[in-house]
Amino acid sequence: MFRGILSRSLLTLAFTLCFSVSYAQEKLFIKGKVLDSLTNEPVIGAVLKLASGGGAVSGAGGTFEIPVENAESIGVTISMIGYKQIVRKLAADGKEHLIILAEITNELGIVVITAGKFEQKIEELTVSVEVITPELIENKNINNMENIIDQCPGISMMEGQVNIRGGSGFSYGAGSRVLLLVDELPMLSADAGDVKWNFLPVENISQIEVIKGASSALFGSSALNGVINIRTAYPTETPRSSISYSSGVYGDPRRDVLNWWGEDNPTFTTVSFFHARQIKQLDLVLAGQVFNDLGFRQLEKEKRNRLNANLRYRSKKHPGLSYGVNFNRMSTEGGLFILWFSADSALRPSGGSVQQYLNYRTSIDPFLTYFSKKDSRHTLRGRYYQTVNTNDTQQESTADLYYGEYQYQKRFKSSFTLTSGLTGTYSEVRSDSMYGFHTSANISIFTQADYKWKRFTFSAGLRGEYFKVDTAETVFHIPLGKTNVLDLPVYPVARAGMNFKAAEFTYLRASYGQGYRFPSVAEKYVKTTVNSLTTFPNPGLQPEHGWSAELGVKQGIKIKKWKGYIDLAGFWTEYKDMMEFNLDYYFPEWLTNPTFFDYLDYFGAKSVNVGHTRITGFELTMTGTGTIGKDLEITLLGGYNYIHPVNLNNDSLYTSTFSDSGTNILKYRWEHVAKGDIQIDYKCFSFGISLRYNSFMKNIDRRFEDRLMYDFLPTYDLYILPGLKEYREEHNTGDLVFDARIGWEITNGSKLNFVVNNLFNLEYMSRPGDMLPPRNSAVQVVVKW
Numbered sequence: 001m002f003r004g005i006l007s008r009s010l011l012t013l014a015f016t017l018c019f020s021v022s023y024a025q026e027k028l029f030i031k032g033k034v035l036d037s038l039t040n041e042p043v044i045g046a047v048l049k050l051a052s053g054g055g056a057v058s059g060a061g062g063t064f065e066i067p068v069e070n071a072e073s074i075g076v077t078i079s080m081i082g083y084k085q086i087v088r089k090l091a092a093d094g095k096e097h098l099i100i101l102a103e104i105t106n107e108l109g110i111v112v113i114t115a116g117k118f119e120q121k122i123e124e125l126t127v128s129v130e131v132i133t134p135e136l137i138e139n140k141n142i143n144n145m146e147n148i149i150d151q152c153p154g155i156s157m158m159e160g161q162v163n164i165r166g167g168s169g170f171s172y173g174a175g176s177r178v179l180l181l182v183d184e185l186p187m188l189s190a191d192a193g194d195v196k197w198n199f200l201p202v203e204n205i206s207q208i209e210v211i212k213g214a215s216s217a218l219f220g221s222s223a224l225n226g227v228i229n230i231r232t233a234y235p236t237e238t239p240r241s242s243i244s245y246s247s248g249v250y251g252d253p254r255r256d257v258l259n260w261w262g263e264d265n266p267t268f269t270t271v272s273f274f275h276a277r278q279i280k281q282l283d284l285v286l287a288g289q290v291f292n293d294l295g296f297r298q299l300e301k302e303k304r305n306r307l308n309a310n311l312r313y314r315s316k317k318h319p320g321l322s323y324g325v326n327f328n329r330m331s332t333e334g335g336l337f338i339l340w341f342s343a344d345s346a347l348r349p350s351g352g353s354v355q356q357y358l359n360y361r362t363s364i365d366p367f368l369t370y371f372s373k374k375d376s377r378h379t380l381r382g383r384y385y386q387t388v389n390t391n392d393t394q395q396e397s398t399a400d401l402y403y404g405e406y407q408y409q410k411r412f413k414s415s416f417t418l419t420s421g422l423t424g425t426y427s428e429v430r431s432d433s434m435y436g437f438h439t440s441a442n443i444s445i446f447t448q449a450d451y452k453w454k455r456f457t458f459s460a461g462l463r464g465e466y467f468k469v470d471t472a473e474t475v476f477h478i479p480l481g482k483t484n485v486l487d488l489p490v491y492p493v494a495r496a497g498m499n500f501k502a503a504e505f506t507y508l509r510a511s512y513g514q515g516y517r518f519p520s521v522a523e524k525y526v527k528t529t530v531n532s533l534t535t536f537p538n539p540g541l542q543p544e545h546g547w548s549a550e551l552g553v554k555q556g557i558k559i560k561k562w563k564g565y566i567d568l569a570g571f572w573t574e575y576k577d578m579m580e581f582n583l584d585y586y587f588p589e590w591l592t593n594p595t596f597f598d599y600l601d602y603f604g605a606k607s608v609n610v611g612h613t614r615i616t617g618f619e620l621t622m623t624g625t626g627t628i629g630k631d632l633e634i635t636l637l638g639g640y641n642y643i644h645p646v647n648l649n650n651d652s653l654y655t656s657t658f659s660d661s662g663t664n665i666l667k668y669r670w671e672h673v674a675k676g677d678i679q680i681d682y683k684c685f686s687f688g689i690s691l692r693y694n695s696f697m698k699n700i701d702r703r704f705e706d707r708l709m710y711d712f713l714p715t716y717d718l719y720i721l722p723g724l725k726e727y728r729e730e731h732n733t734g735d736l737v738f739d740a741r742i743g744w745e746i747t748n749g750s751k752l753n754f755v756v757n758n759l760f761n762l763e764y765m766s767r768p769g770d771m772l773p774p775r776n777s778a779v780q781v782v783v784k785w
Contacts, residue, residue: 030066030090032097033314034058034078038111038207039119040234040283042320042371043080043101051075060373061320068092096316098237098278114209114229116450116459117184117218117419118409123507123554124452126459126497127215128569130154130621132208134233136637139679139688139741141246141755141780143270143291146197149228151690153621153639153675154212158668158766160197164212165571166615166643167225169668170767172535172581172605174522177225177515179215183232183326185365185383188222190399190427191435193520196387199330199361201308203244203272204287206233212619213571214515214548217461217495220423220444224515224546224575232310232326234283235276241785244272246755248778250296254761257344258771266294268778283324285310296773297337297347299354304332320371325364333358336391338530339769343723346771355530357391379407395528397431399521415452421445429521434528438521440469448495457499459511464490467518467543474518474543491516491545505556516545519579523607533720534604536586542609546575557624564624564636573615580667581605583701584657599712603703610647610654613666617643631683638676645669659702667701668767670694672734686743695734704768721769735764753780 034043042062049055050066051074058064068074073091083101090097110122110131122129130152142148150157154165161171162178173194180187180195189196208230215223247269252259274287288307295301312324335354340346367381383403390396407421425442429435448461466489467474478486497511519541527537552569587594587602594602621639628634645666647655655664665671672695679688702710705725708718738759744752754777761775 028068028071028092030064030068030074030076030092030097031095032064032090032099034062034064034080034099034101036119037100037102037236039113041119043083044371044375046078046080046083046099046101048099049077049079051077059319061314061371063319066090096281100236112207112209113231114181114184114211114227116417116448117407118411118417118450120450123556123565124457124499124501126457126499126509126511127513128154128212128550128552128567128619130210130212131623132210132637134205134207135635136677136679137202137205138244138782139686139743139753140677140690140739141248141270141741141753141778142202143246143268143272143289144198145200145202145230148202148208149197149210150692151637151675151677152208152210153637154619154641154673155210155675156670156673156694159770160195162195162228164210164226165573165617165619165641166645166666166669166671167573169580169666171523171607174526174535174581174607175517175520175579176222177517179219179221179223179227181219181227181229182363183365184229185381185405186220186222186403186425187363187383187385188520189387190385190401190440190521191387191389191397191429191431192522192526193222194522196361198291198302198304198332199306199328199363200230201232201287201289201306201328203274203289204232204285204308204310206231212569213511213550214493214495214513214546214573216465216493216515216517217463217513218419218446218448220446220463220465221442221467221517224517224544225548225573232308233276233285234310234312235278235285237278239275239277241275242273242782244270244780244782246270246753246778246780248755248776250773251761251775251777253347253774254763255344258347258763258774260298260345260347266296268293268776281314281316283310283312283314293334295335295337296776297349297771299335299349300337302332302334304330306330318370320373321369323366323368325366327365328361328363330361331359332361336530339533339721340771341722343721343727346765346769350769355391355393355395357389359390360386360388362386374410375412376408376410379405379409381405381407393530395431395434397429397434399427399429401425401427417450418447419450420447427521435521435525438470438525440467440521442467442518455501459495459497461495462492463494464492465516466490469518469521469524472524472539491543493545505558507554507556509552509554510550512547512549514545514547516543517579518543519607523579529604535581536604536606538606538608541579541607542577544575544577544579544609546573546578548573559626560628562624562626562628562634564622564626567621568618570618571616575613576611577609578611578613579607580610580654582608582610582654582657583703596713599709603708608654611649613645613647615643615645615666617641633681635679635681636677638678639674641673643669643671643673645671657702658699659705660699661702663698665698667699668697669699670697670734684745686741686745688741688743690739691736693734693736696728696732700768724768731764735762737762737764749784751782753782754778755780 034046046058056064056066071092073089079085175193211227215227250266272289276285293302308328310326315321339350341348364384370378385401387399405423409419429438444465446463451458476488476491493514495513499509525537550571554567557564619641623637625635647664674693677690739757741755756777758775765771
């Protein structure tokens with residue numbers, strides 16, 4: 001956007017000299033603002049030329065004024081380096097005209113902002129980034145963001161927990177190594193430090209961007225494994241509205257023995273709406289969803305209502321200034337299914353009952369952005385995020401999180417961008433039985449520099465972070481000689497990357513990033529029992545830290561009007577003091593001779609530091625979109641991921657809990673993962689198919705599949721998950737799941753879709769005891785205007 005500053009400065013001077021006389025004489029002006037079509041940010045330096053001669057250049061905030069002789073409409077040509085030139089008829093009618101410029105279609109045609117907190121072409125990034133479009137969300141009839149994230153190459157989901165390239169195992173819903181952002185603001189809960197996927201506004205998505213690899217330098221704690229940024233939409237000059245209705249049914253499982261509902265198959269329905277418009281200087285977005293799922297697992301139901309709004313006011317008095325607030329509120333109720341009854345009753349809950357819950361989520365995000373006349377941006381943003389959990393087992397909790405950020409960004413003439421900021425977080429967790437009362441605080445300062453020179457792009461960043469949970473604080477040890485150590489209360493992390501344009505469509509990249517994560521309140525203090533499975537606290541749990549490196553090549557592809565890329569990346573990640581939940585006996589220190597009942601009372605899961613781990617592998621991805629021939633449009637997203645995740649402390653107690661003690665492969669990882677989606681549009685018809693493949697999970701907790709007391713009473717037949725070991729032995733070749741869809745565009749703006757998930761009715765699960773849905777079908781109607 002800021003390339004060619006010198007040439008635009010000369011243009012500005014020329015227009016100023018040529019039309020200074022007109023400015024003095026004329027009283028009529030064509031006024032307006034030029035914005036980027038993707039980011040809605042001002043475009044500074046756009047040239048506007050009148051068909052009759054004369055014009056102007058957009059200044060701070062993208063605003064412009066063109067003097068004219070009369071109020072009649074006149075043709076105006078708007079051009080800007082890197083953007084498509086357009087011609088509009090504008091009049092001096094007293095209104096502010098909004099000009100939306102779209103970037104010139106480059107090799108790949110994808111622009112992201114998450115990697116550097118400003119817009120960049122995806123092929124010029126120094127890290128691996130994937131993009132998910134709102135079209136894919138709509139085509140697949142997605143009603144929960146978890147399902148679409150699971151379609152992204154290199155990402156795996158396990159009962160709501162996200163991991164990138166094998167960076168996480170199974171955390172029992174506590175803590176996350178992937179930082180979720182909504183409009184660049186963290187959206188992890190204050191208590192569990194996890195993602196509430198059903199809270200995210202599926203009905204209001206502009207783009208989803210996924211960074212793979214350690215990103216703590218720019219985004220802080222919990223970005224150890226990567227970042228997912230969900231960008232919501234703002235209105236353009238033309239108002240937009242849509243309503244979506246879908247209704248579906250769960251089919252019978254492949255094995256009749258699993259069918260608990262008889263002939264009354266469970267159903268699910270979704271109603272969503274979206275409206276966006278500009279009211280003079282005000283940008284307004286209003287959206288919401290109502291969802292009701294009777295559940296394919298017995299007693300597991302979900303009913304939720306969500307309403308969200310984005311408000312932004314673009315100041316007319318102070319060009320370049322905008323401010324507003326985003327809001328999201330959801331209530332959800334249902335039953336929580338944890339473990340199966342047995343392998344032959346996998347859709348019935350252990351113990352014959354489930355926890356009934358009623359939860360509330362609220363986020364309020366005020367913000368202010370100011371673009372100064374010197375090509376710099378000041379941003380103030382905040383977030384209040386509250387989670388209220390109530391249930392029928394007296395394990396209730398309330399968590400409040402307050403987040404604030406100041407960010408300064410300066411773009412210099414030599415293609416140099418500097419981004420710096422200061423963030424602060426404070427949270428309170430209140431729970432009589434589950435957590436107790438706990439507070440946490442975080443303060444961090446960061447800076448990142450991005451520089452383009454000829455065919456090279458360089459990026460480097462540094463962050464200092466202080467974290468405190470109750471009395472536990474960040475400590476960074478600096479060795480001074482052989483015996484002395486200097487302890488600092490700030491933990492530094494750094495990153496660096498380079499991208500080189502080797503040929504017209506070929507880009508090479510290399511990156512290195514450090515990561516640091518402080519344990520969440522739940523990982524340190526949770527104490528709960530659900531379906532006879534106890535989770536124990538660990539107040540002494542220590543932070544984890546590590547690093548991630550990557551070498552990659554991105555090859556652009558262009559076949560007439562179809563464009564895309566193939567990306568190959570090799571990666572290496574290491575963690576020290578890695579936190580993992582471990583299933584074992586956790587006797588108190590005073591108990592030296594445990595009895596049979598002690599073994600039952602003190603068995604459960606606890607988050608522990610497991611030592612030094614390493615994950616290496618490679619990833620191949622491909623994406624593209626465009627037309628082939630006259631009316632055939634093909635959109636493709638897919639990839640294959642191989643990881644080798646190992647524990648480097650082979651003699652540790654952690655390794656002894658593996659189900660396959662003969663290997664050091666980390667628990668709850670799939671070594672081979674493949675994802676793919678293809679959409680074919682021909683005239684008013686469309687067809688799409690998706691696939692997801694996970695190889696066999698070699699290692700889980702041994703006590704999940706073996707006798708519970710195999711080391712105390714090896715012949716005593718007591719199992720947490722009866723039949724799991726035999727089930728895993730039978731289903732040991734991995735899972736390949738297909739989804740399919742067809743669509744018909746009835747009129748311009750109305751569409752009918754038919755979606756089938758788990759097309760071949762595969763029986764499969766993510767983590768032990770969590771069987772996933774059988775074949776299910778839905779009809780969707782979407783109307784836009």
